[in-house]
Amino acid sequence: MKKIAFYGKGGIGKSTTAANVSAALAEKGYSVCQIGCDPKNDSTRLLLGKVCSETVLDVVKKFEDEVAIDQVVHTGFAGVKCVEAGGPEPGIGCAGRGIIVALEKLKKLQAMTKEDVVLYDVLGDVVCGGFAVPIREGYATDIYIVSSGELMSLYAANNIAKGIARFAERGTVRLGGIIGNSRNIRNEQELLETFATKLNTKLIAFIPRDQMVHQAEINRKTVIEWANQSEQACIYKGLADLLMDNSALTVPTPLSFETLEELVLEYGNE
Template sequence: MSQACGTSPVHPVRFDRLEALRAEAAIEPDAVPTGEAGKRTQIIAIYGKGGIGKSFTLANLSYMMAQQGKKVLLIGCDPKSDTTSLLFGGKACPTIIETSSRKKLAGEEVSIGDVCFKRDGVFAMELGGPEVGRGCGGRGIIHGFETLEKLGFHDWGFDYVLLDFLGDVVCGGFGLPIARDMCQKVIVVGSNDLQSLYVANNVCSAVEYFRRLGGNVGVAGLVINKDDGTGEAQAFAQSVGIPVLASIPAHDDIRRKSASYEIIGRPGGQWGGLFEALALNVAESQPVRPAPLSQDGLLGLFSADVTGRDYVMTPATAADMLGRDVIARPSLEVVYDTV
């Protein structure tokens, strides 16, 4: 039989290949796992207003966890790159973004030893960020995690990975752990002031938003830092439905030791019991779906003399904007009668 012009010959499937395909198709799939789902590594994202004390809390928390026999990795995801400074006595840790750029210009690859350092069982690194006006901090976070993946992040064998995120920046990079289910739970750090609780409420809103889209991340609780006993942060936690994991007092000894880059989360120390309890609560707390407050609900946690919420808003007028009386001018619009 002649082959039609311009067509390719049709070759029958080889017999041995056909048999192999049939044998593969006959293999029964593995049974669906029925045990409790979970990852050995707990990845926890910690959010809070800039300057609220996230880095102080995380440095002492990670140190205590390591002393309890846990393998802990602390990753600073704040462009200020100050998460690890308390661990290293105030010394600046080379950032992943800066190191990656320098190595790339030299035609070299980034290695673990270039960006990850350790102290007394705690492993720590900084993602870093661009200089002011020279790039997007959120994009820097994304680039940093891409580099971590190339270094083998998903194969590392840690008990806990703690991510320090700035909470008062709302662009996509900083919401990465929540938006992409990169962590199992979120912890917020706040105090008894309106701005820090505003940030904490925003983080709860982000978690709730992505839960509605099918996400799985929840809020495991609130750490109250610089607690002066006025109770607004405690009331916030109760209102949104999350537990308080620890209340770190506004104590002068803590302030002085933190300012001199001294770790206070040591077993047997004056503040050791506080961080031992925090470490236990962080480990065991379950992520929950928060109920974020409205702006009025948030303001309602504070007395009116603090927030000025009893002020009545007065609408502006055209005369206010012009700085003079407004002269009414006839309209030049032509109106046609309809038939």
């Protein structure tokens, strides 16, 4: 079983990337489960064609110990199993704690024992213990960071790398690479390649900014479903293959913030 997690700055495109990768893997014949670890419950929207209304946390609150697998695991495009951990309303409670409860319940239900791939789509804040659970507790072993070439996106990626390096000392978790999600800034791909090298990893994919992604999203579909033969769909399919074949996992070497700023300035001024 491949146990993968996508991390990155909020709004960077983790869920879109995750859903398209899950759809591509399912089309290739893999059994896939995608678990959204964000209280917005929108990780699996493109796979289900709607926002999931039955999150693990909501069902646990309602039924306590009487929760059944089919109440929290839903079937999406191409048979992808879709789960949303859920969380409290904005401003109420700890979202990280919700993830802990949800993942513990899924483990108890043995909801993820038969899949070829389990993909966790995690809110990028690894400072909070709850969002670090997929890394810390070994739910995921192959971590990928989704980032653009923007400074704050790279800053978040660097912080996530610090968390991976810390937990790698006592477990099997490793960094699989950087997934570039373009924002069309100057020298973006070259910047991400250099950043990845300094981080002791590699840029495994660079996803161009394409209107096709927006069109698919507003129609509540992945690009894989909306425009299966498009160039953008082929990029996601290629990324899915890379994730399955990648064995070059590393312990990252995070940069200082000063070095990161200098790097962004260097490529931004070229």
